Amino acid sequence: MGSQKQKNKGVSRRDFMKATGGMAAAAGMAGGGLLLGSKKAFAAEMPEKWDETFDVIVVGSGFAGLAAAYEAKKAGASVVVLEKMRTPGGNSIINGGVVAAAGSPLQAKAGIQDSPEILLQDMLAAGLHLNHLPLARIVAQESNNMVQWTINELGVKYKDGVTQEGGHAVPRMYSTYNQSGSAIVEQQLEKLAALGVVPRTGILLKRILRDNDGRIKGVEVREGYLFPKEGSGRQQFIKARKAVVLATGGFGNDVAFRSVQDPRLTQELESTNQPGATAEALREAFRIGCTPVQLSWIQLGPWGSPDERGMGLNPFFAQLCCAMYGLWVDTLTGKRFVNELADRKIRADAIIRAGNKCIAFTDAKGYALGQKALGEIMNRLIDRGVVKRHESLEAMAAAYDMPLAPLQETIQRFNTSVAAGKDEEWGRYLQKDQFPLETAPYYASRLMPKVHHTMGGVRINTDAQALDVETDAPIPGLYCAGEVTGAVHGAVRLGSCAVVDCLTFGRIAGRQAAAEKPWG
Amino acid sequence: MPQLCSLVRRRKFDALRRRTMALTLFLVVLLVCAMVADSQSRDEQARPGDCVACHGRADVLPKNHVPTASMDAADCRACHAKGSPLTLVAKIPLGHLHQLHGITCNQCHPQGTLAGPLTTEQCLACHGSLEEVIARTATTRPHNPHGSPHGKTYLACDLCHHQHTWSENFCLLCHDFEYRVP
Numbered sequence: 001m002g003s004q005k006q007k008n009k010g011v012s013r014r015d016f017m018k019a020t021g022g023m024a025a026a027a028g029m030a031g032g033g034l035l036l037g038s039k040k041a042f043a044a045e046m047p048e049k050w051d052e053t054f055d056v057i058v059v060g061s062g063f064a065g066l067a068a069a070y071e072a073k074k075a076g077a078s079v080v081v082l083e084k085m086r087t088p089g090g091n092s093i094i095n096g097g098v099v100a101a102a103g104s105p106l107q108a109k110a111g112i113q114d115s116p117e118i119l120l121q122d123m124l125a126a127g128l129h130l131n132h133l134p135l136a137r138i139v140a141q142e143s144n145n146m147v148q149w150t151i152n153e154l155g156v157k158y159k160d161g162v163t164q165e166g167g168h169a170v171p172r173m174y175s176t177y178n179q180s181g182s183a184i185v186e187q188q189l190e191k192l193a194a195l196g197v198v199p200r201t202g203i204l205l206k207r208i209l210r211d212n213d214g215r216i217k218g219v220e221v222r223e224g225y226l227f228p229k230e231g232s233g234r235q236q237f238i239k240a241r242k243a244v245v246l247a248t249g250g251f252g253n254d255v256a257f258r259s260v261q262d263p264r265l266t267q268e269l270e271s272t273n274q275p276g277a278t279a280e281a282l283r284e285a286f287r288i289g290c291t292p293v294q295l296s297w298i299q300l301g302p303w304g305s306p307d308e309r310g311m312g313l314n315p316f317f318a319q320l321c322c323a324m325y326g327l328w329v330d331t332l333t334g335k336r337f338v339n340e341l342a343d344r345k346i347r348a349d350a351i352i353r354a355g356n357k358c359i360a361f362t363d364a365k366g367y368a369l370g371q372k373a374l375g376e377i378m379n380r381l382i383d384r385g386v387v388k389r390h391e392s393l394e395a396m397a398a399a400y401d402m403p404l405a406p407l408q409e410t411i412q413r414f415n416t417s418v419a420a421g422k423d424e425e426w427g428r429y430l431q432k433d434q435f436p437l438e439t440a441p442y443y444a445s446r447l448m449p450k451v452h453h454t455m456g457g458v459r460i461n462t463d464a465q466a467l468d469v470e471t472d473a474p475i476p477g478l479y480c481a482g483e484v485t486g487a488v489h490g491a492v493r494l495g496s497c498a499v500v501d502c503l504t505f506g507r508i509a510g511r512q513a514a515a516e517k518p519w520g
Numbered sequence: 521m522p523q524l525c526s527l528v529r530r531r532k533f534d535a536l537r538r539r540t541m542a543l544t545l546f547l548v549v550l551l552v553c554a555m556v557a558d559s560q561s562r563d564e565q566a567r568p569g570d571c572v573a574c575h576g577r578a579d580v581l582p583k584n585h586v587p588t589a590s591m592d593a594a595d596c597r598a599c600h601a602k603g604s605p606l607t608l609v610a611k612i613p614l615g616h617l618h619q620l621h622g623i624t625c626n627q628c629h630p631q632g633t634l635a636g637p638l639t640t641e642q643c644l645a646c647h648g649s650l651e652e653v654i655a656r657t658a659t660t661r662p663h664n665p666h667g668s669p670h671g672k673t674y675l676a677c678d679l680c681h682h683q684h685t686w687s688e689n690f691c692l693l694c695h696d697f698e699y700r701v702p
Binding site: 086180182185274 | 670
């Protein structure tokens with residue numbers, strides 16, 4: 001089946017039933033048995049000749065894609081990884097290197113009680129319960145296992161100690177030794193290379209080739225593609241004997257597509273993402289029948305800075321030194337305006353509501369903690385003028401044209417809370433070693449929310465299978481993992497849960513893809 | 521949400537960017553013209569003054585330029601010293617410099633092989649280990665261009681350094697780091 005001739009004359013219902021196996025037929029039937037005589041809307045012409053053939057084609061080379069490739073290869077499949085940019089790693093390799101692990105050994109060492117169930121509740125609360133529960137549950141349950149897997153299987157090195165992002169009930173984040181996702185991606189690349197798989201860069205996905213029988217058969221790509229040059233590269237057809245894994249990431253840097261989903265997110269807004277974080281692969285997934293889910297939920301990172309481009313380094317200072325140990329204040333009022341450890345959406349919205357005149361600051365002790373945890377990063381932040389040193393509170397207030405008396409009052413009130421062991425004003429989780437803010441000099445940075453993570457995407461099931469928009473059944477031969485998928489995090493993703501999401505579903509996708517029955 | 525928009529400062533280097541883009545466009549046009557003019561293949565034995573051997577025309581150098589036929593890279597530097605206004609760093613494709621240093625085509629593209637792009641390992645065979653290259657630019661500001669925190673794959677030489685066209689600053693894709701890339 002699938003020959004050019006047969007397709008041209010059309011496939012009758014009898015032919016279809018005869019030719020296809022259970023899943024695809026069931027998918028077709030579930031859709032009301034609508035076979036309109038000739039070709040399905042999603043169906044592509046199959047090429048007469050494939051340029052290359054692999055068992056599993058992985059599109060995208062971030063955490064999810066590389067995890068999928070690794071598992072598929074280990075399971076004995078032949079694997080190719082396609083990356084459209086000139087470097088592998090996507091957003092993952094520039095990510096901040098924090099990974100949630102609920103109930104981890106590092107937490108036990110610090111005397112912090114935690115469990116996957118508490119993480120799940122945090123994810124659902126931030127996600128406004130829009131999360132597809134079975135997916136979110138897998139991430140919560142796997143978080144600690146996944147971190148241990150990166151240590152034991154990949155050899156990833158982490159710092160000794162846990163930190164806390166907004167929306168988490170307790171500190172539960174591991175930080176890679178270099179505070180970058182590159183520490184994980186590099187290990188993934190190395191492990192893959194040892195198995196003979198090296199991502200091919202400069203290869204753009206043009207079409208996912210879904211045949212009239214409903215199965216995914218391969219992809220059409222542009223080899224030698226020069227991002228972002230439309231039409232560059234050479235057309236190639238690659239056959240996937242078993243499956244295609246779509247791990248193409250989010251669309252935070254695709255102004256056209258993101259502002260369709262959320263019209264406020266125009267080009268005026270910066271993004272933390274790499275420039276290749278665009279939606280063309282997602283559009284293609286929808287074209288061939290994937291189910292879109294929750295595309296409008298796009299997260300702004302509240303800890304961005306107007307004094308550096310993209311993700312930059314300010315998130316580390318604003319989060320660790322200030323949200324955990326210092327304060328965020330509105331310079332117009334000199335007062336706190338949000339729980340500094342609320343989820344990212346609550347904080348980003350609060351900054352915007354306050355008129356984008358907010359700063360994050362800490363005192364000498366908070367800065368020293370930052371230097372200890374972040375090392376060279378703190379020097380760079382000072383060097384680049386993103387974080388500024390102020391000799392006194394008076395000097396800091398003057399630098400941001402901030403009223404002094406309310407600022408002093410705010411700090412006094414916080415220090416009273418610290419003494420009492422409870423944040424009366426905003427209910428923030430207080431660190432076990434929280435100190436009163438009173439030691440000059442003070443350090444501060446300006447805050448500017450930036451487009452960070454796209455929660456929505458392709459609908460998947462717990463086996464990472466993409467589900468058909470027409471039938472809700474799995475699309476045979478197509479798996480999706482990572483930011484290209486939706487509904488794991490609901491309305492708001494918690495910081496440090498993305499890595500777990502990507503690795504977990506990437507690995508599931510890779511294993512499942514390798515276990516598929518080849519179609520030809 | 522007008523507030524959302526207002527938060528974005530208008531970068532003062534927007535104008536600079538536009539100028540840079542215009543200049544880039546001009547250079548690209550120039551390059552295309554040059555490539556059309558230079559459709560003949562490169563002569564691997566070409567000597568410095570023998571522009572015709574590769575470019576197919578004799579007027580590559582400015583009018584009244586001193587004869588270069590017997591020169592090597594050191595002779596060129598007598599006028600085009602690094603740091604001087606006449607420096608050629610980042611102004612001509614690197615292939616020239618290799619050729620002037622006596623690194624001929626075949627040393628990078630062995631005879632009988634297809635002249636494809638080189639791997640980083642091939643570059644490092646002459647330029648020292650990755651660690652040495654990183655150390656060489658340790659004091660460069662605002663950031664060591666060879667000290668990327670994004671891992672080894674971001675240190676592939678040919679992301680920035682090109683031989684047969686002008687080099688580029690790959691970091692600019694995401695950062696504001698201004699480097700003159702040789």
